[in-house]
Amino acid sequence: MLPPGGTIGILGGGQLGRMTAISAARLGYRTHIFANEPDAPAAQVAAAVTVASFNDPAAVARFADSVDVATCEFENVPAAALRRVAAKRPLLPRPEIIEIAQDRLREKNFLRSVGTLTAEFREVGDPDALAAAAGELGRPCVLKTVRLGYDGKGQVLVTADITPAEAWRRMGASVGILESFVDFRCEISVIVARGADGAMAAYPPVENRHVNHILDTTIAPAQLPTDTVAEADRIARHIAERLDLVGVLAVEMFVTKAGTIVVNELAPRPHNSGHWTIDACATSQFEQLVRAICGLPLGSTERHSDAVMTNLIGRDVAKWPEALGDPQARLHLYGKTKVRAGRKMGHVTRLLPLGAAAG
Numbered sequence: 155m156l157p158p159g160g161t162i163g164i165l166g167g168g169q170l171g172r173m174t175a176i177s178a179a180r181l182g183y184r185t186h187i188f189a190n191e192p193d194a195p196a197a198q199v200a201a202a203v204t205v206a207s208f209n210d211p212a213a214v215a216r217f218a219d220s221v222d223v224a225t226c227e228f229e230n231v232p233a234a235a236l237r238r239v240a241a242k243r244p245l246l247p248r249p250e251i252i253e254i255a256q257d258r259l260r261e262k263n264f265l266r267s268v269g270t271l272t273a274e275f276r277e278v279g280d281p282d283a284l285a286a287a288a289g290e291l292g293r294p295c296v297l298k299t300v301r302l303g304y305d306g307k308g309q310v311l312v313t314a315d316i317t318p319a320e321a322w323r324r325m326g327a328s329v330g331i332l333e334s335f336v337d338f339r340c341e342i343s344v345i346v347a348r349g350a351d352g353a354m355a356a357y358p359p360v361e362n363r364h365v366n367h368i369l370d371t372t373i374a375p376a377q378l379p380t381d382t383v384a385e386a387d388r389i390a391r392h393i394a395e396r397l398d399l400v401g402v403l404a405v406e407m408f409v410t411k412a413g414t415i416v417v418n419e420l421a422p423r424p425h426n427s428g429h430w431t432i433d434a435c436a437t438s439q440f441e442q443l444v445r446a447i448c449g450l451p452l453g454s455t456e457r458h459s460d461a462v463m464t465n466l467i468g469r470d471v472a473k474w475p476e477a478l479g480d481p482q483a484r485l486h487l488y489g490k491t492k493v494r495a496g497r498k499m500g501h502v503t504r505l506l507p508l509g510a511a512a513g
């Protein structure tokens with residue numbers, strides 16, 4: 155157990171690291187952020203900061219030496235850096251789990267190996283392989299980069315009228331994964347925390363609505379039949395257990411029109427669809443992460459309100475004064491000075507009475 159007063163190292167300097175650092179500070183921990191750019195959102199609220207490349211072994215080693223336990227706030231930290239940290243200090247979730255989530259093929263193969271339903275998929279290495287795989291899976295289908303994709307980047311909808319060469323060019327990587335198109339009724343996610351003792355705590359499934367492949371709105375909880383809720387919860391706990399997770403895991407899922415659940419992707423870290431837990435639950439997803447990696451007991455996920463979370467993306471951030479005038483709204487800004495299209499600048503959580511998200 156790492157008692158309050160210890161130092162948590164966070165690889166990555168984005169808003170997830172920022173909100174984790176704020177939670178850690180409330181529990182009396184210090185955080186040391188490793189960011190690859192200056193003035194990162196997390197660095198603004200941390201006790202210590204290293205600004206260096208993840209590919210700088212000496213900087214990574216010094217960082218590891220200076221912390222008691224480490225975690226990762228985004229998946230795409232190079233595996234070599236993860237291993238370097240893990241050689242010196244506990245890195246939780248384990249690097250092997252993060253490496254699974256870095257690679258869409260490994261991720262889907264893992265999910266299948268533990269009996270979880272996913273979209274049909276094929277590995278494709280060139281436009282000819284893509285053409286053949288699209289013939290098998292049927293169009294439309296979805297071509298994605300195997301690595302380094304997020305917010306729909308590196309993703310192409312392969313419709314009837316796009317040539318394989320054009321789809322390949324738009325994806326822009328040397329290996330792709332082609333997935334069958336899931337004609338879903340809605341997208342949901344479940345966030346589950348798991349401690350070193352195997353104890354788990356999960357939040358209810360929430361519904362996620364995307365605009366331009368970027369999360370726009372999360373409705374908590376999702377309005378689903380009780381058996382679908384139970385199934386989503388079971389799947390998330392099963393995956394956390396089979397990964398031997400210590401930390402927090404978000405499981406993104408599709409609910410099909412027939413009501414079955416198909417897992418889309420895994421994020422072994424706090425997730426944008428869990429931001430509402432800061433304002434509507436006894437314990438936030440960020441505090442759960444701190445508790446899990448420090449060996450503290452997990453907190454209650456009890457929800458005192460329903461919530462609707464809206465991201466402030468790009469220029470939306472200019473709307474922040476509106477949120478301040480709404481007594482039900484909680485405003486979170488990430489300290490990013492440069493506004494760019496598609497960039498997550500902050501979010502607003504609107505609290506509703508329990509049961510009201512159904513309306």
Ligand SMILES: Nc1ncnc2c1ncn2[C@@H]1O[C@H](COP(=O)(O)OP(=O)(O)O)[C@@H](O)[C@H]1O
Nearest residue numbers: 273296303304305306307333334335336364419
């Ligand atoms: N196989 C699919 N069928 C239908 N829609 C998909 C499929 N894969 C992804 N999408 C849509 O694109 C969004 C982003 O894809 P995702 O795999 O989650 O990648 P990212 O890493 O960019 O979040 C999903 O939330 C969903 O709306």
Ligand SMILES: [Mg+2]
Nearest residue numbers: 305406418419
């Ligand atoms: Mg996703």
